Amino acid sequence: MFLKELGFLGAAALMARALEAAEATKKYPFPRTKEYELPNLKMSDENEVATWNNFYEFSTGKREVHRLTGKFTIDPWKIEVGGLCEKPMAIDVKELIDTMPMEERVYRFRCVEAWSMVVPWTGFELRKLIEKAQPKAEAKFVRFVTALRRDEMPGLVKLPEYPWPYTEGLRMDEAMHPLTLVATGIYGKAMPKQHGAPVRIVVPWKYGYKSIKSVVKIEFVAKQPATLWESLAPEEYPFESNVNPNVPHPRWSQATEWMLGNQDVRVRT
Numbered sequence: 677m678f679l680k681e682l683g684f685l686g687a688a689a690l691m692a693r694a695l696e697a698a699e700a701t702k703k704y705p706f707p708r709t710k711e712y713e714l715p716n717l718k719m720s721d722e723n724e725v726a727t728w729n730n731f732y733e734f735s736t737g738k739r740e741v742h743r744l745t746g747k748f749t750i751d752p753w754k755i756e757v758g759g760l761c762e763k764p765m766a767i768d769v770k771e772l773i774d775t776m777p778m779e780e781r782v783y784r785f786r787c788v789e790a791w792s793m794v795v796p797w798t799g800f801e802l803r804k805l806i807e808k809a810q811p812k813a814e815a816k817f818v819r820f821v822t823a824l825r826r827d828e829m830p831g832l833v834k835l836p837e838y839p840w841p842y843t844e845g846l847r848m849d850e851a852m853h854p855l856t857l858v859a860t861g862i863y864g865k866a867m868p869k870q871h872g873a874p875v876r877i878v879v880p881w882k883y884g885y886k887s888i889k890s891v892v893k894i895e896f897v898a899k900q901p902a903t904l905w906e907s908l909a910p911e912e913y914p915f916e917s918n919v920n921p922n923v924p925h926p927r928w929s930q931a932t933e934w935m936l937g938n939q940d941v942r943v944r945t
């Protein structure tokens with residue numbers, strides 16, 4: 677009797693693990709949404725974009741990041757959604773892909789350092805996940821947290837004074853905006869590690885640092901949360917950080933930018 681039960685429990689545990697390791701049943705590429713095409717802009721080159729990354733947990737060298745993500749484990753990957761909400765949850769990325777309305781959208785993406793790219797993201801609107809969690813009336817902001825893995829992220833020890841983990845935040849209305857994406861892929865494929873696998877946020881009207889990578893936690897909070905970049909340099913990387921050509925960065929103009937693959941040509945922002 678006891679052995680039989682043990683056998684049953686063992687099988688159940690094995691099955692649970694097998695399910696967790698299973699692929700999402702929905703597959704890339706997902707259909708591109710017509711309203712989010714940018715026909716007047718040239719799509720950035722996939723390889724260029726994949727070898728020029730800001731992901732300080734791995735390196736401050738943009739051409740280095742993609743070579744340093746080898747140890748980073750992204751499967752299984754649970755996101756915790758919690759804080760001031762009625763329905764906190766922990767959900768695996770594969771389940772998100774299977775249950776959320778996945779689509780592809782082409783966005784222009786502008787780093788505060790004045791380079792930009794035009795890329796097709798795959799994902800779903802963040803508001804769909806927020807609606808599931810049912811935030812309480814007191815929830816005025818959403819806070820996001822990146823994974824923190826000392827043994828898998830070689831850049832962390834090089835910046836010991838940084839307030840890790842990487843965190844970001846949005847006002848609730850910004851998080852609920854239909855342009856704000858939870859992205860699990862780029863160029864019609866699952867997100868490469870250097871772009872923030874397996875799941876990141878994309879906020880196209882804000883500077884790139886708001887688009888936090890490799891998210892493990894989404895939290896509803898009452899007060900404007902501290903963010904890594906704002907804590908380090910509030911004048912340079914303020915919480916709001918809307919792309920605005922008329923507001924210069926303290927150390928450079930934001931009126932123009934260069935697009936990945938075209939470093940010598942400045943275009944208007």
Ligand SMILES: Nc1nc2c(c(=O)[nH]1)N[C@H]1C(S)=C(S)[C@@H](COP(=O)(O)O)O[C@H]1N2
Pocket residue numbers: 728729730731732733786787788822842870871872883884885886887888889890
């Ligand atoms: N966790 C984490 N997220 C991050 C960053 C980072 O260093 N760590 N860099 C940000 C910045 S400054 C930019 S411009 C974009 C770059 O995204 P990409 O490398 O996919 O182009 O990621 C953002 N998200």
Ligand SMILES: [Mo]
Pocket residue numbers: 730786787788789883884885
């Ligand atoms: Mo950036």
